[in-house]
Amino acid sequence: MSNANDSSLKESTPSDYPGQGTLESPYLVSFLDGGDPENPRDWSSARKWLFTVASNFSLLCISVSATIYSSGIEQLSNVYGVSIEVATLGVSVYQLGFAFGPLVWGPLSELFGRRAIFLATFSIFTLFTLGTALANDIATMLVCRFFAGAFGSSILVISAAIIGDLFDASDRGPAMSFYLVAAFGGPIIGPLSGSFLAAATTYKWIFWLLTIFSGVSLVAGALVPETYSLVRLTRLAARLTKTTGYIHRSAQAPITDVPFATTMRVSLIRPFQMLFQEGIVAFFAVYSGFIYGLLYGFFGAFPWIYHRERGWSTGVASLPFIAVGLGMLGAVGANLYLNKSYITKTRALGSQLPPESRLVLCCAGGIALPVGLMIFAFTATPSVHWIGSTIAGALFGFGFVGIFLSMTVCIIFFQLPEFFKSK
Numbered sequence: 001m002s003n004a005n006d007s008s009l010k011e012s013t014p015s016d017y018p019g020q021g022t023l024e025s026p027y028l029v030s031f032l033d034g035g036d037p038e039n040p041r042d043w044s045s046a047r048k049w050l051f052t053v054a055s056n057f058s059l060l061c062i063s064v065s066a067t068i069y070s071s072g073i074e075q076l077s078n079v080y081g082v083s084i085e086v087a088t089l090g091v092s093v094y095q096l097g098f099a100f101g102p103l104v105w106g107p108l109s110e111l112f113g114r115r116a117i118f119l120a121t122f123s124i125f126t127l128f129t130l131g132t133a134l135a136n137d138i139a140t141m142l143v144c145r146f147f148a149g150a151f152g153s154s155i156l157v158i159s160a161a162i163i164g165d166l167f168d169a170s171d172r173g174p175a176m177s178f179y180l181v182a183a184f185g186g187p188i189i190g191p192l193s194g195s196f197l198a199a200a201t202t203y204k205w206i207f208w209l210l211t212i213f214s215g216v217s218l219v220a221g222a223l224v225p226e227t228y229s230l231v232r233l234t235r236l237a238a239r240l241t242k243t244t245g246y247i248h249r250s251a252q253a254p255i256t257d258v259p260f261a262t263t264m265r266v267s268l269i270r271p272f273q274m275l276f277q278e279g280i281v282a283f284f285a286v287y288s289g290f291i292y293g294l295l296y297g298f299f300g301a302f303p304w305i306y307h308r309e310r311g312w313s314t315g316v317a318s319l320p321f322i323a324v325g326l327g328m329l330g331a332v333g334a335n336l337y338l339n340k341s342y343i344t345k346t347r348a349l350g351s352q353l354p355p356e357s358r359l360v361l362c363c364a365g366g367i368a369l370p371v372g373l374m375i376f377a378f379t380a381t382p383s384v385h386w387i388g389s390t391i392a393g394a395l396f397g398f399g400f401v402g403i404f405l406s407m408t409v410c411i412i413f414f415q416l417p418e419f420f421k422s423k
Contacts (some may be wrong), residue, residue, distance in 0.1 A: 029237040030251035031045075031229070038236055040166050040227045048166045051227070052175050054220045055159045056182040058122060061217040062152040063186025065129065065210050066094055067299070069145070071194025072203030079203070080138040087138070090099030090145045091296075097149025099157070103268055105154035106161075113231035114158050114165070118221050121154035126214040133207035155221075156183070165227035173339030173409060177332045180405050186398075187299055188325035195318035284407045291369065291400055298373070298396060299324075305380045305389070323390040326370075327397025333363055334398075335405050358410040365402025372387075372396035 019027040031039040040048070069090045077087040109117045128151065131144035159182070163175045194206050226232055230252045237248040274281045299321070306317035338360055346353055370394030379388030 011243060017248070017251075021244075021248070023247055026247040026249040027237075027240070028251040029233050029240065029248050031233070038232055040229070040232070041168060042248030043166070049175075051224045052166065052178060054224050055118075055155070055162050056179055058118070058155045058217040058221045059159045059179065059182040060185055060189075061210075061213050062125070062149075062155055063183050064190045064213065065148065065152065065186070066091070066098075067187045068194035068206055068210065069094065069190075070300075071191055071198045071314075072206045075198060075203035076138070077139070077216040080141075082138050089142055093146040094149035097146050097151075098153045101153030102157045106157040107266075108137070109154075109158055109161060110230075113226045113228045114162055115224065115226045117154055118158050118224075119218075121151045122214075122218050125152035125154075126218055129207065129214045130211045133204060133211050136209075162224065162227050165229065165328075171343075173342070174264060174336055174411055177335050177339075178404060179330065180401060180408065181332055184295075184328060184404070185325065186326070187295060188321045191299065191302070192318045192321045196315040196335065199314040205238065209360050281411065284411060288404060288407060291403060294369075294373070295400055298376075298393075299418050301380070302373065306386070310379075310382050310386065319416060320386070320390045320393055323393040324397035327394035327399075330394070331361065331398045331401035331405060334402065335409075359406050362401045362406030362410070365399040365406065367399070368395045368401025370404065372399060396420070413416040 016032060017027040017029050019025050021027050031042070035042045037043075070088075073084060073087045073090075076082075076090070078083050080087065091103060105117055107119060125148050128144045128148040132141055132148065135141040135144060159179055160176075163172055163179060167175050193209075197205055197209060226235075230250065233250040233252055237250045240246070240248040275285055276282065302320060303314075303317060306312045307314060310317075342353060342357065345357075372392045374392075375395065376389050376392035378384070380394060
């Protein structure tokens with residue numbers, strides 16, 4: 001038993017909780033006021049951010065994996081003797097796995113906790129990533145890419161859930177900014193690193209690099225303890241029962257209260273209920289899906305414009321991705337500034353501001369993104385200096401993250417109808 005757990009047991013006595021400690025009236029265990037070491041939200045800021053960085057390192061890994069594949073498409077096509085279109089399917093099937101995976105891993109993390117699901121799914125993700133490095137035909141490659149995306153997508157929901165476990169709603173802005181940097185940093189780092197690696201070696205080393213990255217990410221994520229309050233309280237109640245001899249139960253609903261099949265059914269149906277019955281959710285989903293498609297379409301134009309049209313080498317042709325990354329970082333910085341202003345206004349008013357107040361950056365991003373695309377369209381030709389298109393890429397990056405970040409934070413503060421809780 002860890003020192004933290006020993007400390008908690010010494011500081012917690014049966015009288016700390018309501019009840020009589022019997023089967024008929026067990027002590028109901030909840031987090032204590034005044035800094036309970038069992039409560040993730042009472043942990044120090046340094047500890048919270050350490051675990052946030054560790055979990056989002058894994059998120060960066062799967063986002064890099066999504067795009068670094070494109071750097072080796074031409075070599076894959078030649079080695080496997082397939083068309084460019086077939087070789088490109090490795091990107092598509094990975095994203096297909098992303099579409100279905102979170103629907104399963106999200107509810108499972110609510111049943112068994114964040115850590116157990118992460119360790120199970122990310123271990124399998126690492127194995128399928130290793131499979132891509134060992135693949136000798138396109139069929140094996142595509143199968144491994146699909147399952148890598150399906151199992152790796154667990155971290156999309158787990159990282160966000162860990163942030164929710166660690167931080168209060170009003171303090172999540174900076175952590176969510178970091179989350180989105182990890183999620184959307186991959187489309188920058190992936191093609192940039194993959195292009196130089198493919199040019200210097202072979203496409204195989206792209207997947208060996210991913211395998212090493214996956215292994216390191218698995219180790220980093222394994223250092224993050226369980227943060228889900230329901231699981232932590234259930235385990236604490238069991239330890240207290242064993243240590244004191246009194247019957248303890250979690251004050252929150254026990255994990256086994258709801259049948260597994262019911263939980264999965266509700267979790268699979270609810271996203272579609274919210275999509276079709278909540279206007280704000282539907283709008284955000286359509287808009288974010290549209291600009292997410294633009295992101296990959298935009299990046300798909302880079303090799304053509306800089307490598308084929310301007311004649312740059314494969315590695316150098318990926319350098320304009322840096323401009324997009326700088327634009328994304330600019331949006332994160334703007335969000336941190338706006339979040340600080342939001343907290344100041346909230347404290348001054350003594351109440352939460354309306355959710356729409358979180359959409360200031362979205363408005364700016366909604367202008368920057370199409371302006372960036374328009375400038376890019378007029379400056380992409382070889383007759384125009386390359387600086388014009390890279391500035392356009394920075395505007396696009398700023399707009400993309402600004403929109404995504406604002407909508408993500410805003411939707412957290414919307415109170416969805418109560419009937420969702422009963423379906």
